Amino acid sequence: MKLDFSTLRGDLTGGITAGVVALPLALALGVASGLGPIAGIYGAIAVGFFAALFGGTAPQISGPTGPMVVVLAGLFASLSGDASLIFTAVMLAGVLQVLFGFLGVGQYIRLVPYPVISGFMSGIGAIIIILQLSPLLGHDSPSGTLNALQFLPTAITDIHWANLLLGLGTLAMVYSWPGSLAKYLPAPLAALIAGTLLAYFTLDVPILGAIPTGLPELHWPVFGGDSMYLVVEAAIILAVLGSLDSLLTSLVADNMTRDRHDSNRELIGQGIGNTFAGLIGGIAGAGATMRTVVNIRSGGRSRLSGMVHALVLLAVVLGLGSLASYIPHAVLAGILVKVGLDIIDWSYLKRAHRGPRWDLLLMALVLMLTVFVDLITAVAAGVVLAALAFVRQVAQLQLASLQHLPEHLDSEEDRAILQEHRHHIALFEFSGPLSFGAAADLGHHVRMRTEKGSQVLILDFNAVPSLDVSAILAVETIATDARARSKQLYLAGMSDSVYDALKELSGGLPADRVFEDRSAALRAAVKHLQNPALQPVGLASPA
Template structure:
């Protein structure tokens, strides 16, 4: 690690710590466990997820989705903190297991329009939540609450706070890049704004911050509530894993790096286990704080650890210094963060790309802002997957050609051309999936001639066939048998043959061949044999006797 990266990590970690402070306090209160539980959770998850995790620039701590689950658990257990912290510890252990089992790699399979919509939605949320603090008011929890409160804030603007916040915003935007190497703009604006406020102004500030060391909470088990605790632990573990790895994707996109998903889950699991032990609420990768860290210069795991140490210093008695930070100054800094995280580069070019991708991005953005990020990303991934399957299925059906249009072998082309009304040859190009299965049998029936005597299905270029497609092949076999046609298979790979044999109690064909030429020669021989048989009439047969 060089001096430049350490300076960036130091300022990024300090700035992220200051931004995390009010969030940790507020989310602790929202969980029902109190502000110090939020602080302890931010310290434990923030430090150990950074130390052991797989996303160097990620900042972890209490997040909204996790707090919603904890608040519900608090109500279900009538405030039994021992059982609640046990659920947090179990969630951490489950996340460690997820990482060891390699579950994390699947979260990375998120399409770019979904990531873009998620990022832009987070940016919009950050801006919306800071509009009321800019005007000297406390922003209600949640995006809808903040939007609903805006008319009230607009009718009673604290112009001193507004000027201070806009001045902070202007300073962050205009801070020279050369100076940023020594002191990033957010930290400079934080210091200047706090000094001006302390010396000359009277505006809303963070206020008194509680202090104190945590106590140890060992796991507790109550048979009557065991299922409730276990269910909450599973939900917290899965939700935290998704939340963290989505934030890791955002960090990757901003830093042009690649995180280690499974290591990140292990780090988050260690952090949550320790959080439960010291009486902290569960946490996950926090997108807004991660973005603040990166924008402020943080690039390695040192920044996340420094962020946690800043919070620890506050808990140990430096809260009086942070208590004087004006809310309007924080709001100005965060508005810049929100503007920066919106994916303007994609939005400028979106009209030139596929319309479906733009619609998907906007849908994810809207759901992120007005519903929640988990719903937004889950629905976005499902819709993106369905769209991809539809496109893939159309391509698979299009490639299912009734030859001889593109046969390269003159011998094969001659054989098929001479008997094209009696032989139908179909090529399965590429992997066959369930998306194409519905139209597979219909396409073969439609494209094969009504006088066809033999159907040849060539699997040479098909490395994979799923169960739905195998069922469609069985349908083709049944149709061929019912219409008195012979069915030949060509070039089946061992794994495809084994699967079809197992699922169909044997290959549902009349013959199988290694090459297309062998199948065509056998088909021609059968047709010629049948012609010779039919050419011997009953009269000639009688005269021969």
């Protein structure tokens, strides 16, 4: 693996700064996952190092993220805290991401519509905030969003005021920390240190307690048992969600560095990182937008910066783990609320009402499904609905583009023929690839727009590059209807692919005659009107 040392100074500065920023987030996300703060640190080290080494986005910083932790927290609750199965899911997710990269899936993940991405990201932000409300009030957080909401009235009736004030103070400090000081001491780390010192000397609040230090133990994957379905399902969600999260962050990095990332290589790097994370007892991770931005702004430009960030966290684990045991839960809850608020897509929410109403409804639906059902249902439903809406939109445009008026024609001769015989010749022009969405109403629209006295029906395929099965069957329906009403059906301007598709599926062309272009079909139609006996109805043959 070739490393770039030309930007070494900036990479060291960026990597160290990103590592400092990542420390409180890794601790907090590890706690939120249910696996403990050390799992968050191990995950940040493994994903951060190997995704940087093998990935396709040079300055990207990877590690635990809110979306991934939401999935892991749900899995932790479903498996009653069985860590071996959870780490198996993380390793499987990594293997799937490597497979995605080799199969070239990276280019397709970008096709998820923005309202779907906005909806599930905002939903994830809401879940993180909901799960941290009880810790802010001085209680353990119940597993699951619904359980947390149901427990909230109980928590409100028994507020631990010192805990709440500490958490809100942490949140306020993260938001109000001066930018001039943030260059030297990032806001989350400053709030973590201040909150921990305040609690240690003056407050009696719940703290993390003993945290393991030193090198991690290996956790080999465990297969079999009744819980494997949950493990595999979680692995698929983690793989898809982590891939999406990482590639979105890659786009942010591209915009800042004016570079271009390699999507499939990035998925391979993320997969290797997550595989190692599960192997050493770390939580799953992905490209982290905030940490990547911090790295780039601090001078990081190559993959060395991400590796340095991971080594900084490793040094912390080996030397400062005992100090982290005094960190209060309320402080981490305050930091996580900030993470949740940052994930919510406020920029889109503020202007969504000015955009298409359907996109707003789709975003809201995905958000609600994310919060109250699960992520895979939310994303799957959002993508399917968005695809159906797009097919419907394309179909409406294709049907609206059906033209049979002489004013539309460029040829003076064609226009003159239609003006003279407009009540006897019906010409329809199709544009673009006829889709199955338009095919359902194609026959109906042709029939409704055809004059009752029309004797010849011409379908012009000059602007149609391809037909699917639904469109071919629709043409057959038009042909059947034309014969039933004793009309001639001419096909014109077909490309070789359209000609072959119609002929193969129909066992012959479903028309009376076929012409190379519209003009030839119109002249033949005039001859038929002048002497119908010369044009018997029958199976189409080339003109």
